[in-house]
Amino acid sequence: MVNNKQVILRDYVTGFPKESDLIFNDATVDLSVPAGSNKVLLKNLFLSCDPYMRIRMSKPDPSTAALALPYTPGQPIYGYGVSRVIDSGHPDYKKGDLLWGIVGWEEYSVINPTSSCFKILHTDVPLSYYTGLLGMAGMTAYSGFYEICTPKKGETVFVSAASGAVGQLVGQLAKIMGCYVVGSAGSNEKVDLLKNKFGFDEAFNYKEEKDLNAALKRCFPEGIDIYFENVGGKMLDAVLLNMKLNGRIAVCGMISQYNLEEQEGVRNLSTVIYKRIRLQGFVVSDYYHKYSNFLELVLPYIREGKITYVEDVAEGLEKGPSALIGLFHGKNVGKQLIVVARE
């Protein structure tokens, strides 16, 4: 038996989460899987902080409970991570394998491998990328952009939360396709990244724009063909006024709304009629069967330096709660992850 530090949800959260909503627990774990079990024992190396995790911290809502299961107060929270197999009773996984998938926020996890658990076969790229660029966030960008946005060369693309885990890649994929790409972010440092590191054509700091509609008109004098929606609320309202005919809005997330007790109203929805706009929500897990196609596309670009990725790395599980909460205040610059253990 060894110690197994865990991050526990104290109770359901209302409004913005606080560090005190997450508490540490010192559990223990047996470093072998019982004979006859087909479970897998993992040593967690990296954990991913993702906006959807906020939704799981709220009290179950009867209208959505079946869709996004809430965390259980008193139990460890969970999310995507990168882990090493320590022991396995499952025929598909053996000691030493590297995996990415859903694990507890703890040093060691015992899992039943599922369809959203992937073996890591390419280790010539940073292993931490499998918490984001080469994991759930990357697949989100890939499936949302290619499957939902139906992009064409030369189209105009707007990405909100553009320096985040998903937005970085959406923008770069859109540039590779030959689109005009603009991103919004919440600091001048992030805007600088968008323009000078990720190759966006334009970018703006939404916190410094008095009028989002005017900012979008400045960046898109002819209007927006594709909006990759990560934030919701006022930004969506401004975007609706600037969409072109037959525009598409891929609704990936609405991080600006997750901590509000009542969501902001979106007032410009009737523009979808005359502009023939398609607004479509999607969830990445519906596209995981295309993961190998995704890797085939993206790995060469990463190796050639045509796709780059910025990570914000918190060292140690102890930093987990502040890193996760920082995400909802835009404190992270790039993909927020936690190093649990360096091998």
Add this chain to the structure above:
Amino acid sequence: MVNNKQVILRDYVTGFPKESDLIFNDATVDLSVPAGSNKVLLKNLFLSCDPYMRIRMSKPDPSTAALALPYTPGQPIYGYGVSRVIDSGHPDYKKGDLLWGIVGWEEYSVINPTSSCFKILHTDVPLSYYTGLLGMAGMTAYSGFYEICTPKKGETVFVSAASGAVGQLVGQLAKIMGCYVVGSAGSNEKVDLLKNKFGFDEAFNYKEEKDLNAALKRCFPEGIDIYFENVGGKMLDAVLLNMKLNGRIAVCGMISQYNLEEQEGVRNLSTVIYKRIRLQGFVVSDYYHKYSNFLELVLPYIREGKITYVEDVAEGLEKGPSALIGLFHGKNVGKQLIVVARE
């Protein structure tokens, strides 16, 4: 030269239109087309009152002006009508032809035939149907339901403003396809029509429901696959809470919003993410090339009595303004039209 009574927009309208916003003008018209002109002179028989006409009464909005041209104050308003050709300089139209398409609100119109002007070839059905069931409203129901909703047998369908010009047909097409169909309307008389004349499975009077979410839960215990959106605002918000996974919302119109100076906010949009909802606006004119397919489908059903249609008929152009304005207060029962002349 003969007299030509016209209905003129006095000035741009804010809020609900009043009868005094529309004034009569006694013009004159020459009952022949000048030699060498390719124009067509029409005697207008029926005029159609449609919700989108409210949008054309507002001051031009720079963000939508290119999409929905406003009427010109001091000039006759225009809309869909059914007319007889009196004289024609155009090779495709000859004296005596019946047409439906865009005409002025006046006794006689001179038009340049366009792509949204159709010859009426089937006169064994009521001629007035070409203002609605067999005209723009029918094509709206047909294209919205089959092209945007992608319906399947056995799915659950909700139609708002269900006894209106478009809703009646959407519900009947959905029943023919084998869907479970519920409609909402604004009076018990209309609810009765939905259930007992149009064959909807359920219907409710939204004005008598304290809680639209509860009303929808009662009618759709398993949720809604398809929403045919005609009203917007609070109804859309309640529907979003009741959509099923992979649901589709065809946004045809938002009549509840057209007279508001500031549109109501829709707060439950983030449900589109987890439910993978597609919300799509459409405009009927994009589908007019399918008009003959539409007639092939619908005419036999009308002749066999499998599709029925209720019209609310105002007699005389003098009744035009009150009929049109009544539409925005839900005074009409069924498709609102005006008889300008009976031959």
